[in-house]
Amino acid sequence: MKLAVIGTGYVGLVSGVCFSDLGNQVICVDNNPLKVEILERGEVPIYEPGLKELIDKNKAAGRLSFSYDTKSAVEASDIVLLAVGTPSLPNGEANLSYIEQAAKDVAEALNGFKIIATKSTVPVGTNEHIERIVSEHTNFPFSIASIPEFLREGSAIQDTFNPDRIVLGCLDQETLNTLIELHKPLTSNIITTDIRSAEMIKYASNAFLATKISFINEIANICEKVGADVTRVAEGMGYDQRIGSSFLQAGIGYGGSCFPKDTEALIQIAGNVDYEFKLLKSVVEVNKDQRFNIIRKLQEALGSLQGKNIAIWGLAFKPETDDIRDAPAIEIIEELIKLGANVKAYDPVATANFKLKVNHSSIKWCDNALETASQSDALCLLTEWSEFTRIDLVQLASLMARPILIDGRNVYDPIKVKEASFIYYSVGRPHSANISDSYAEAMS
Ligand SMILES: NC(=O)c1ccc[n+]([C@@H]2O[C@H](COP(=O)([O-])OP(=O)(O)OC[C@H]3O[C@@H](n4cnc5c(N)ncnc54)[C@H](O)[C@@H]3O)[C@@H](O)[C@H]2O)c1
Numbered sequence: 001m002k003l004a005v006i007g008t009g010y011v012g013l014v015s016g017v018c019f020s021d022l023g024n025q026v027i028c029v030d031n032n033p034l035k036v037e038i039l040e041r042g043e044v045p046i047y048e049p050g051l052k053e054l055i056d057k058n059k060a061a062g063r064l065s066f067s068y069d070t071k072s073a074v075e076a077s078d079i080v081l082l083a084v085g086t087p088s089l090p091n092g093e094a095n096l097s098y099i100e101q102a103a104k105d106v107a108e109a110l111n112g113f114k115i116i117a118t119k120s121t122v123p124v125g126t127n128e129h130i131e132r133i134v135s136e137h138t139n140f141p142f143s144i145a146s147i148p149e150f151l152r153e154g155s156a157i158q159d160t161f162n163p164d165r166i167v168l169g170c171l172d173q174e175t176l177n178t179l180i181e182l183h184k185p186l187t188s189n190i191i192t193t194d195i196r197s198a199e200m201i202k203y204a205s206n207a208f209l210a211t212k213i214s215f216i217n218e219i220a221n222i223c224e225k226v227g228a229d230v231t232r233v234a235e236g237m238g239y240d241q242r243i244g245s246s247f248l249q250a251g252i253g254y255g256g257s258c259f260p261k262d263t264e265a266l267i268q269i270a271g272n273v274d275y276e277f278k279l280l281k282s283v284v285e286v287n288k289d290q291r292f293n294i295i296r297k298l299q300e301a302l303g304s305l306q307g308k309n310i311a312i313w314g315l316a317f318k319p320e321t322d323d324i325r326d327a328p329a330i331e332i333i334e335e336l337i338k339l340g341a342n343v344k345a346y347d348p349v350a351t352a353n354f355k356l357k358v359n360h361s362s363i364k365w366c367d368n369a370l371e372t373a374s375q376s377d378a379l380c381l382l383t384e385w386s387e388f389t390r391i392d393l394v395q396l397a398s399l400m401a402r403p404i405l406i407d408g409r410n411v412y413d414p415i416k417v418k419e420a421s422f423i424y425y426s427v428g429r430p431h432s433a434n435i436s437d438s439y440a441e442a443m444s
């Protein structure tokens, strides 16, 4: 089949590359000429493991190309996938201006029947809105579908080739047949439904996963006070198949380009029909506060942070990505600066993106993990990159002015950290400095 993919962010690029690898002819379009130039030069504008190799392979096979010309890409295609951004507006609602513009661009480029399918995460009813926009700008026939995307950054290729399910929202049987044919090589678990339900499946999935994270983070906060171990609690819960073990890792809260914006958007979607989504509002509130546990633990260990040297390991919102959108590190570092601390920061790949967002004279950007920790009063691990887990803890402690380690992702064995003479704070685990003695006293 011949595809035009509009938008070369994570979703557009990865799904475009995936479909070309399956033997389809794909043109990935972006209206940012800089991105297209980078891709045409053979470089990749995002860090995503395995993506460059797959792009090179499919470009060489003549199945994949890049363009900023929506018109010629659409003209050459049977199916158009919309994969442009839907970021948050200040009130939390999804900003639909990119998708509206893309729909108009595609409509004006139609030269015959096309399927126009939305992969972007859009509020319920948006595909009907897209249908209206397209019909206002063309006389050619077309069919609309919603194909929400569930890939995760950092494992986007693996997720795309091995999806748990494909959701196809479309009521036109011929269009459905074509889309089933396109997705059949990926999985047999293809759910077909109406467009509004498909749109809601995406928001409900992200909101549920975010709920699991906030839930386990609150359990962790209680574990800290009662001397239980949240990692064992999550393990014990996860064996119950009704609960499942994934997304029960306590930490500093979720970040990234999706959970924060999609939870806010679903609260707005509900609000627009006079429904107060109380549970999800609490999920968001818990998440916003969880990252500040890092600051609270630093203050417990050091008192005032004024003039203290604080090392930060990890700036990306999760490992294996250079994406810093809504990364907890942003607010943590901004708060440290506000409190008068001197910050040294390091991330294996996300520093350049982070500098564009947060730059301040009291931040020293470092090139490696040990240099960052050297002479610091405390070290905070915010992203669980594997290189941090492999570090020699004894050497690390010897380099620091004070051996205080705040582990925001529970990556270290508390016993080993103690053996290396660290004062260790993790999230919801015993053997850390954060066990409440008052609970033990109260129970005795
Ligand atoms: N990032 C993820 O992991 C992920 C996963 C699942 C779903 N989603 C959803 O997919 C959508 C895209 O997310 P993303 O992170 O890939 O976005 P992104 O912001 O990284 O990229 C979007 C791209 O679209 C381009 N664009 C905007 N308007 C255009 C137009 N009219 N014509 C051509 N190109 C245009 C932009 O220049 C940009 O390169 C969002 O709705 C998001 O919620 C994202």
Ligand SMILES: O=c1ccn([C@@H]2O[C@H](COP(=O)(O)OP(=O)(O)O[C@H]3O[C@H](CO)[C@@H](O)[C@H](O)[C@H]3O)[C@@H](O)[C@H]2O)c(=O)[nH]1
Residues within 6 Å of the ligand: 121, 149, 150, 151, 152, 153, 154, 206, 209, 213, 246, 247, 248, 249, 250, 251, 252, 253, 254, 255, 256, 257, 258, 259, 262, 317, 318
């Ligand atoms: O047990 C967990 C799992 C995740 N996280 C955090 O949650 C955030 C999101 O992680 P993850 O879901 O792995 O990455 P994303 O790339 O944001 O993917 C989510 O958002 C995408 C965009 O909508 C969806 O497509 C994916 O299915 C959904 O997992 C990150 O900050 C993680 O650190 C935790 O704190 N604990």
